Amino acid sequence: MTTTLEAPPRTAPPAASASRPNRTGTLLSVLAWLVGILFIVPVLWMLLTSFHSEADAATNPPSLFAPLTLDGYANFFGAQTGASPWPPLLNSLTASVLSTALVLLLSIPAAYALSIRPVRKWTDVLFFFLSTKMLPVVAGLLPVYLIAQGIGMLDNIWLLIILYTSMNLPIAVWMMRSFLAEVPVEVLEAASIDGCNLTRTLRTVVAPMVLPGIAATSLICFIFSWNELLFARVLTATVAQTAPVFLTGFVTSQGLFLATVCAASVVVSLPVLIAGFAAQDKLVQGLSLGAIK
Amino acid sequence: MSTEVQPRTGPAWDRSAEEKAALRRAGDWARRAPLLPALIFLIIVTQLPFVITLVISFMNWNAYYPDERGFTGFDNYRRVLTDVNTRDSIITTIQLTVSVVLVSLVLGLLIALLLDRAFRGRGVVRTMMITPFLVVPVAAALVWKHALYNPEYGLFNGVLTWIFGENAPQPDWISTMPLTAIVVSLVWQWTPFMMLIILAGLQSKPLDVIEAARIDGCSSWQIFRHMTLPHLRQYLELGALLGSIYIVQNFDAVFTITSGGLGTANLPYTIYQTFYNAQDYGRASAAGVVVVIGTIVIATFALRTVSSLFREEGAR
Numbered sequence: 001m002t003t004t005l006e007a008p009p010r011t012a013p014p015a016a017s018a019s020r021p022n023r024t025g026t027l028l029s030v031l032a033w034l035v036g037i038l039f040i041v042p043v044l045w046m047l048l049t050s051f052h053s054e055a056d057a058a059t060n061p062p063s064l065f066a067p068l069t070l071d072g073y074a075n076f077f078g079a080q081t082g083a084s085p086w087p088p089l090l091n092s093l094t095a096s097v098l099s100t101a102l103v104l105l106l107s108i109p110a111a112y113a114l115s116i117r118p119v120r121k122w123t124d125v126l127f128f129f130l131s132t133k134m135l136p137v138v139a140g141l142l143p144v145y146l147i148a149q150g151i152g153m154l155d156n157i158w159l160l161i162i163l164y165t166s167m168n169l170p171i172a173v174w175m176m177r178s179f180l181a182e183v184p185v186e187v188l189e190a191a192s193i194d195g196c197n198l199t200r201t202l203r204t205v206v207a208p209m210v211l212p213g214i215a216a217t218s219l220i221c222f223i224f225s226w227n228e229l230l231f232a233r234v235l236t237a238t239v240a241q242t243a244p245v246f247l248t249g250f251v252t253s254q255g256l257f258l259a260t261v262c263a264a265s266v267v268v269s270l271p272v273l274i275a276g277f278a279a280q281d282k283l284v285q286g287l288s289l290g291a292i293k
Numbered sequence: 294m295s296t297e298v299q300p301r302t303g304p305a306w307d308r309s310a311e312e313k314a315a316l317r318r319a320g321d322w323a324r325r326a327p328l329l330p331a332l333i334f335l336i337i338v339t340q341l342p343f344v345i346t347l348v349i350s351f352m353n354w355n356a357y358y359p360d361e362r363g364f365t366g367f368d369n370y371r372r373v374l375t376d377v378n379t380r381d382s383i384i385t386t387i388q389l390t391v392s393v394v395l396v397s398l399v400l401g402l403l404i405a406l407l408l409d410r411a412f413r414g415r416g417v418v419r420t421m422m423i424t425p426f427l428v429v430p431v432a433a434a435l436v437w438k439h440a441l442y443n444p445e446y447g448l449f450n451g452v453l454t455w456i457f458g459e460n461a462p463q464p465d466w467i468s469t470m471p472l473t474a475i476v477v478s479l480v481w482q483w484t485p486f487m488m489l490i491i492l493a494g495l496q497s498k499p500l501d502v503i504e505a506a507r508i509d510g511c512s513s514w515q516i517f518r519h520m521t522l523p524h525l526r527q528y529l530e531l532g533a534l535l536g537s538i539y540i541v542q543n544f545d546a547v548f549t550i551t552s553g554g555l556g557t558a559n560l561p562y563t564i565y566q567t568f569y570n571a572q573d574y575g576r577a578s579a580a581g582v583v584v585v586i587g588t589i590v591i592a593t594f595a596l597r598t599v600s601s602l603f604r605e606e607g608a609r
Contacts, residue, residue, distance in 0.1 A: 230561070
C-alpha cells in the first residue's frame with residue numbers, strides 16, 4: 001500500500017479563490033499530524049518512562065527532562081522482579097515461530113487446492129475456514145484444558161503451538177489463497193506449454209511470485225501468536241509461560257515499578273512492532289483475511 | 294486415497310461411463326489431497342472441543358465437588374440466563390463491543406479521509422497511526438492502566454496539573470469510569486485497524502468518475518455523500534464485523550485494566566472466572582455455548598459481507 005495518490009492535476013484556479021484551498025489544505029495537513037501525534041503519545045510515553053528512574057517515573061506533574069537511565073530494563077531482566085523474563089520470551093518465540101511454520105506447511109497446499117486447481121465447492125470450504133475463526137476461543141477453552149490435563153500436556157509449549165496453529169490457519173488459508181489467486185492463469189499455461197511439470201511450475205514460476213505473500217502471512221501469524229494471552233494464561237504455568245503471561249505479573253503492581261512495567265511493555269512489544277512495520281504494506285490485506293486488496 | 298482405479302484397460306474411445314467416473318473421482322481426490330491436512334487438523338482442534346463443551350454444558354460438573362457429576366439437562370442454561378452476573382456481563386459485552394466498534398469506525402473513517410490526501414510527511418503520520426495496533430495488547434493495557442490513567446502519577450492527571458496548576462482536578466479515571474476507561478484504550482488500539490481498511494477502500498475508489506463529477510460541478514460534500522461513502526460501505530461493514538469478532542472476545546484489556554471489577558466483566562472474562570476460579574465446568578460451558586450462539590448471529594452477517602466482497606473479486 002505504498003501507492004501515493006497524487007491529487008489529480010487541476011486546471012489553474014481563478015485568482016480570487018487561489019489562496020483558500022491551499023489554506024484548507026494546510027489546515028487539514030496540520031490536523032492529520034496532530035491526530036498522528038495524539039495516537040503515538042501513549043507509545044512515546046511508555047518509551048520515555050521506561051528510560052526514567054522509578055523516582056522520576058512516579059512524579060506529578062511528569063518529569064519530561066529527567067535523566068535517562070537503563071534501570072527499568074535492568075530491573076525487568078531480573079535484578080528486582082525475581083524471575084527472569086528470558087524463559088517466557090524464549091517460550092513466546094518458540095511458540096510463535098513453530099506455529100507459524102506449521103501454519104505455512106498446512107495452509108499453502110490448502111490454498112493451492114482452493115485457488116490454482118480448485119476443488120469443487122471451493123467457496124464453501126473457504127467459508128468453513130473463516131467460520132472457525134468466528135468461534136469464540138472461550139467456548140473451546142475448557143475441553144482443551146481437560147484434554148490436555150488428561151494426556152499430561154498442561155504447561156507444555158507444544159500444546160500452545162498446536163492451538164496457535166489452529167487459531168491462525170484460517171487467516172493464513174484466506175491470505176495465501178488471495179496471493180495465489182493473483183498468479184495469472186496465462187503464466188501457468190505458458191509454463192505447462194513450455195513443458196514444465198507441476199512441481200517445476202510451482203517451484204520456478206509460482207513460488208517466486210507468492211514469496212512476498214508468504215512473508216506477510218508469516219509475519220501476521222507470528223504477531224497473533226506472540227500477542228495471545230487467554231490460552232497461554234489458562235494452559236501454562238511455570239515451564240511454558242509466555243511473555244504476555246509474564247506481563248500479567250505486573251497487573252496488580254500499583255505502579256511501584258512504573259519504569260519497569262514500561263520497560264517490560266517495550267521489550268515484549270518490540271518483536272511485534274518490528275514485524276508489523278515490516279509487513280505494513282500487507283497488513284491490511286492480512287487483517288481483512290485477504291478480502292481487500 | 295483410492296488406488297483401485299485402472300484407467301489403462303482399453304483404448305480411450307472405448308472407456309465405459311463407469312471408468313470415466315472412476316477417473317474423475319481419482320482426479321477429485323488428487324485435487325482434494327493438499328486440502329485435507331489443513332481441514333482435518335482444523336476440525337479436530339476447533340470443532341471437537343466445541344462438541345465437548347456442548348456435552349459438558351448439560352452436565353452438573355464442578356471440579357470442587359467431583360462426586361456430584363452427572364447430567365442435569367438445561368439446568369446450567371437456566372442458571373446462566375437467570376444469573377444477575379451473567380446477564381450483566383452480557384450487557385457489558387454488548388456495550389463494550391458496540392461502543393468500541395462504532396467510535397473506532399467513525400474515527401478511523403475521519404482519519405483515513407485525512408490521510409487520503411497527499412501532504413508532507415504522510416508516510417510518517419501513517420506509521421504513527423498504525424503503531425497503537427502493534428503494541429502487544431497486554432502491554433498496551435498495562436501502560437494505559439499504570440502510566441496514563443493512574444490518579445497519582447499518570448500522564449493524564451499530569452497534563453491536568455500542567456494546565457491548571459496545583460489545584461487541578463485529579464480524577465481517578467478507572468474507578469470513576471471503569472468501562473469508559475477500557476473503551477478508550479480499546480478505541481486507541483482499534484482505530485488504526487479501521488483506518489487501514491477504510492484507507493484501502495479510499496485508494497480503490499474510481500478516480501475518473503469522481504473527476505467527471507467534479508467537472509460537472511458537484512461539490513466536495515456531494516461527491517463524498519453520493520460517491521465516496523457508498524463505495525466505502527462494504528469496507529465499513531467489513532471493518533465493523535471483523536472488529537466485532539475480535540472485540541466480543543476481548544479478554545486482555547478487561548483482565549488487565551479492571552480485572553473484571555466495577556461492572557466491567559464481559560462474557561469472556563466471566564466464563565474465564567467461572568471455569569478458572571469457581572471451577573464450575575458445567576456453567577462455564579453453558580455460558581460458552583450462549584456466546585457461540587450470539588457470535589453465530591454476528592458471524593452470519595460477517596460472512597455475508599465478506600462473501601459480497603468476494604463475489605466482486607470473482608466478477609473482476
